[in-house]
Amino acid sequence: MGLAPLDAILGLAGAWLAIGVLAMLAPRNLTLARRVLLPAGAAIGLALAALALGALFEPPASRLLPLGLPDLPFHARLDALSAFFLLLLGAVSAGVSAFACGYLRAEDEMPPGLYCLCYHAFLAAMALVLVADDAYFFMVAWETMALSSFFLVIADHRRAEIRRAGYLYLLIAHLGAISILLCFGVLQAGSGDYRFEAMRAIEPEGAWASAAFFLALAGFGAKAGLVPLHVWLPEAHPAAPSPVSALMSAVMLKTAVYGMLRVTLDLIASPLWWWGLVALAVGLVSALFGVIFAAVQTDMKRLLAYSSIENIGLVMAGFGLTLLFRGFGMGALAALALTAALYHCLNHAFF
Numbered sequence: 231m232g233l234a235p236l237d238a239i240l241g242l243a244g245a246w247l248a249i250g251v252l253a254m255l256a257p258r259n260l261t262l263a264r265r266v267l268l269p270a271g272a273a274i275g276l277a278l279a280a281l282a283l284g285a286l287f288e289p290p291a292s293r294l295l296p297l298g299l300p301d302l303p304f305h306a307r308l309d310a311l312s313a314f315f316l317l318l319l320g321a322v323s324a325g326v327s328a329f330a331c332g333y334l335r336a337e338d339e340m341p342p343g344l345y346c347l348c349y350h351a352f353l354a355a356m357a358l359v360l361v362a363d364d365a366y367f368f369m370v371a372w373e374t375m376a377l378s379s380f381f382l383v384i385a386d387h388r389r390a391e392i393r394r395a396g397y398l399y400l401l402i403a404h405l406g407a408i409s410i411l412l413c414f415g416v417l418q419a420g421s422g423d424y425r426f427e428a429m430r431a432i433e434p435e436g437a438w439a440s441a442a443f444f445l446a447l448a449g450f451g452a453k454a455g456l457v458p459l460h461v462w463l464p465e466a467h468p469a470a471p472s473p474v475s476a477l478m479s480a481v482m483l484k485t486a487v488y489g490m491l492r493v494t495l496d497l498i499a500s501p502l503w504w505w506g507l508v509a510l511a512v513g514l515v516s517a518l519f520g521v522i523f524a525a526v527q528t529d530m531k532r533l534l535a536y537s538s539i540e541n542i543g544l545v546m547a548g549f550g551l552t553l554l555f556r557g558f559g560m561g562a563l564a565a566l567a568l569t570a571a572l573y574h575c576l577n578h579a580f581f
Contacts (some may be wrong), residue, residue, distance in 0.1 A: 232445050235285045236293055236308040236361065239316065243280050243357040246271060250350035251561055258342030258540060264331045267346045271353065272327035278357065279320030285313035292363060292427075299366075305425055307363035311496070314572060315488045317359050318476040322480045322579050330473040335532040338471075340385040345471075352378040352477065359485050365414035365424035369407065379482065382474040383466050395469035399462040406452030406459070410489070413445035429497045439498055443505050446493040447512070454486035454542045455535075457516040464523075467535035479538040480579040487545055487575055494553065496569075503557020510550030516543030545571050 235458070249267050256262055288307035298304040308316075355375035362368035380403070384396035416438055417429040422483050434442055452459040467475050494501050520540025527533035548571030555564035 235281050235288065236291045236306060238281050239278060239285075239308065239357065240293070240306060242274050242281070242293075243361075245274050246350040246354035246357070246459070250347035250354075251273075253343040253346035253350075255343075257341045259344045260334060260336050262444065263342035264334055267350075268327050268331045269332075271346075271350055272331075274309075274326045275322075275324035275327060275519075276321070277351070278526045279317050279324065282313045282316035282320055286310055286317070288475040290312075293562070294530045295367075302364075302424070304367040304370075304526060305506050306323070306361045306367070307426070308361055311488070311491060312360045314398045315358065315484060315575075317578050318484060318551040318576055319353070319356055319360065319481050322464060322475065326473050326476045326480070329476070333473055338385070339388060345382070345385065348381045349473070350379045351383060352474075356485055360488060363426045365418070365426075365429075369411060369414075369448060372407060372410065374438050375482065375485070376400070376407065381484045382429065383470045385471050385474070388471070391480065392469040395462075395465035399466040402452050402459060402462040406449045409445045409452070410451030411449075413442050413449060413493060414441040416445065417493070425546060426492075426497060430497065433499045439500070441507070442498060443494060444488060444508075447509065449487040450489040450493075451512070451546075452486075454483050454490075454540065454541045454546070456512055456546060457518075457539070460516065460519075463539060464532050464535040467538075468529055470530040472531075475534070479534060483538060483542055484575050484579060487549070487571075490546075490549065494549075501553050501556065503554055505558060506552070506554030508550070509553060510547050513543045513546030513548075513550055516540070517547065518543070541574065545574050545578070548574065 242523055249271055252266050253263060285308055290307060292305065292307045295304040295306055298373050334345065352375060355371050355378060358371035359368060360376060362371050380396055380400045384392055386392050414424060416434065417431045417432065418424055419434060421432065422430060455463040466478070472477065516541045520543055522534045524533050524536035526539060529534060548567050551567035552571065555567055
């Protein structure tokens with residue numbers, strides 16, 4: 231009997247972590263990083279994409295993992311939504327890892343082994359965010375993603391402006407994480423059960439449902455770069471090495487989109503129609519802001535940062551239309567809007 235897709239995906243995330251640990255055995259060996267570790271990471275990305283593509287058409291699968299705390303074990307789940315974003319992560323990371331093989335230099339501030347550790351921990355954390363099925367596991371993976379990407383952003387840490395960009399990114403990331411944590415606190419409704427399965431069974435009443443939505447919008451919006459929580463993005467992009475900039479724009483911002491979809495369309499049983507108006511307005515303002523500022527940039531990385539703000543705004547506008555149409559019982563139009571939002575996630579990641 232073959233290995234189940236969820237088990238294999240968890241194994242691939244573990245393999246990424248193992249590559250990072252292996253890199254620290256010879257932290258200054260540039261040849262090892264460029265010719266062995268990064269190509270191996272690219273191969274894992276391709277394998278992840280292949281598994282996720284197959285899982286798109288499979289029924290959801292869940293696992294209780296032998297990790298976590300005694301009363302808070304980790305739960306993992308693979309369904310069509312997580313499989314879609316895992317496909318995006320695997321395919322994009324393969325290309326970025328291949329590019330990174332030629333990007334690393336002996337004169338870089340960060341030793342290649344340490345770069346590989348943070349880089350592959352970043353990839354593994356994003357994969358675990360996408361399969362987490364309880365708030366504890368989700369937040370551990372989310373914070374690991376934030377911290378590993380922070381160290382990558384400040385790779386050239388001797389320059390004051392890069393340190394400032396990194397600290398701004400870390401500040402916004404943690405403010406967003408607090409908001410997400412509070413959202414999960416609202417969704418568990420005092421039950422003490424932080425499994426997503428339990429949250430699905432609880433229907434928050436009245437204002438509590440709206441509180442959960444707005445906390446999710448603020449928390450995931452901070453990571454996605456939605457206006458007015460976008461301030462870190464144009465600073466972190468020019469500071470980070472190019473492969474890291476690519477991963478942050480192409481994949482990390484999409485994990486925030488995934489989180490918003492997971493909370494609103496899955497964990498909150500009955501989203502309200504007017505939430506769609508809020509998401510649509512935030513998305514359109516972000517898209518307009520991003521395209522205007524992108525048009526006047528002279529630095530290519532800052533241009534790409536504002537372009538990412540624009541495109542995430544377009545995705546959020548599609549999400550807002552999904553909620554709006556769903557609230558008025560227009561199932562076909564809601565499905566079309568959600569398809570457009572997911573397609574643009576894939577489109578933006580690849581270009």
